[in-house]
Amino acid sequence: xxxxxxxxxxxxxxxxxxxxxxxxxxxxxxxxxxxxxxxxxxxxxxxxxxxxxxxxxxxxxxxxxxxxxxxxxxxxxxxxxxxxxxxxxxxxxxxxxxxxxxxxxxxxxxxxxxxxxxxxxxxxxxxxxxxxxxxxxxxxxxxxxxxxxxxxxxxxxxxxxxxxxxxxxxxxxxxxxxxxxxxxxxxxxxxxxxxxxxxxxxxxxxxxxxxxxxxxxxxxxxxxxxxxxxxxxxxxxxxxxxxxxxxxxxxxxxxxxxxxxxxxxxxxxxxxxxxxxxxxxxxxxxxxxxxxxxxxxxxxxxxxxxxxxxxxxxxxxxxxxxxxxxxxxxxxxxxxxxxxxx
Numbered sequence: 001x002x003x004x005x006x007x008x009x010x011x012x013x014x015x016x017x018x019x020x021x022x023x024x025x026x027x028x029x030x031x032x033x034x035x036x037x038x039x040x041x042x043x044x045x046x047x048x049x050x051x052x053x054x055x056x057x058x059x060x061x062x063x064x065x066x067x068x069x070x071x072x073x074x075x076x077x078x079x080x081x082x083x084x085x086x087x088x089x090x091x092x093x094x095x096x097x098x099x100x101x102x103x104x105x106x107x108x109x110x111x112x113x114x115x116x117x118x119x120x121x122x123x124x125x126x127x128x129x130x131x132x133x134x135x136x137x138x139x140x141x142x143x144x145x146x147x148x149x150x151x152x153x154x155x156x157x158x159x160x161x162x163x164x165x166x167x168x169x170x171x172x173x174x175x176x177x178x179x180x181x182x183x184x185x186x187x188x189x190x191x192x193x194x195x196x197x198x199x200x201x202x203x204x205x206x207x208x209x210x211x212x213x214x215x216x217x218x219x220x221x222x223x224x225x226x227x228x229x230x231x232x233x234x235x236x237x238x239x240x241x242x243x244x245x246x247x248x249x250x251x252x253x254x255x256x257x258x259x260x261x262x263x264x265x266x267x268x269x270x271x272x273x274x275x276x277x278x279x280x281x282x283x284x285x286x287x288x289x290x291x292x293x294x295x296x297x298x299x300x301x302x303x304x305x306x307x308x309x310x311x312x313x314x315x316x317x318x319x320x321x322x323x324x325x326x327x328x329x330x331x332x333x334x335x336x337x338x339x340x341x342x
Contacts, residue, residue: 024133028280030245031254037244043257046240049228052261053237053319060325061264062317063195066092068325069342072196084185084200086310091342095316095329096203098336099309100178103205103230107306110226112176112207117156119179120147125159128285130251130277138184149182153206154303158281161210166289166299172211172219176306179204196310197269203309209302212289213279216300220276224256227272227306234330236315237261239268253278258307260315271311274304 035044066072071092077085088096108114123146126132131139131151140149150156157175166173181204192198207226211219224240231238243255252275259268279298282288288296320328327342334340 021133024127024284027134027250028130028253028277030248031276031278034248034254035242035244038246040243040247042244043247044242044244046242046256048237048239049232050235050237053263055263057323059263059318059321061195062262062314065317065321065325065327066195069327071095071342074195081200084198086196086199091337091339092313094337094339095333096309096313098333099312099316100203100205101336102333103306103309104176104178106230106233107176107205107207107226110174110229112174112226115153115157115160115175115177117150117153117160117177117179119150119182121150121156121159122146123148126155128162129155129158129281130284131155134250140182140184150179151183152181152204152303152305153177153179154208157206157208158210158287158301158303159285161208162285162287166210166287168212168289168291171289171299172209172215175208175210177206177208179206196314199310202311205306205309207274207302207304207306210287210299211302213297213300216276216278216302219300219302220254220274223302223304223306224258224274227258227274227304230307230312231258231260231271233332234312234316236312236319238271249273249275251275251277251280253280256304260311262315262318264318269311269314271315272305272307275302277301277303 037043071090073087073089076087104114123132126148139151157177161173181202183200185198185200207223209219209223238258238260241257241259243257248255254276256274257270258272260271262269278300281301282298287299289299291297316330317327329337329340
């Protein structure tokens with residue numbers, strides 16, 4: 001009899017594990033106003049700002065500008081770590097650090113609490129925010145340990161909040177954090193091989209908001225505005241795209257992309273994604289708040305880049321280049337760099 005009970009329990013546990021694996025693979029439910037469409041070609045243009053700069057010469061790519069100014073070392077990055085790694089040096093490294101400080105300062109002014117999170121997290125933490133199992137093939141795992149390098153600061157920031165006792169009057173909780181981000185870029189072989197656009201390690205300033213369902217839509221627009229502010233102050237041409245259903249990610253119910261203009265490619269490239277995850281992540285980590293009526297409800301979580309530092313650096317090199325190959329430094333960054341041109 002005891003053996004039979006044990007067998008039933010084992011079968012039950014296995015069935016529960018399989019059910020959980022299946023449930024973890026179900027994506028978020030899109031909001032009703034997300035545009036229909038199968039891929040990025042059917043996403044919706046919201047606005048463009050400001051006008052693109054007109055060059056009296058053929059603009060160089062950031063790759064060539066970086067080499068000409070001796071601020072990017074692509075061969076050095078490959079020698080040290082392999083393909084899709086880049087070494088910044090001299091004024092390139094200083095400009096990168098200036099962007100990081102500038103972005104964090106702006107988000108502090110916008111009311112986001114600054115957090116410096118760990119860059120290594122446990123598997124359950126990645127499951128909580130939805131990177132596992134959806135993006136597991138893109139993650140770097142530490143051999144022999146239950147630790148992964150984070151793909152974005154969103155992962156530790158959202159999970160950190162779950163340890164708090166949340167009440168309605170304390171929401172929204174707005175966090176910003178810098179981190180290095182690590183991604184294998186699985187499936188991207190042959191895409192953006194040259195330069196800083198698609199690399200295995202990059203730095204990013206992330207925004208995370210935890211709020212009530214009633215304020216979710218308002219908070220979504222606030223995160224977009226906070227990220228846009230960086231591009232406006234840097235005076236970089238950009239546009240806002242509302243992603244269609246087929247282009248929206250696994251965890252998001254709705255997403256805006258900010259795309260910055262790259263004159264050498266004659267196109268826009270993504271520099272930030274702002275996503276409303278509604279209660280998708282909250283369900284996975286059991287993140288709830290107590291309402292003023294003493295009820296327990298799931299929060300809504302939102303996140304966005306403000307911004308990806310490497311791609312913002314690319315946009316500055318290309319949009320602020322001069323005919324002699326030098327680069328002007330945006331005025332708002334000059335107090336942080338100590339120089340006005342390369």
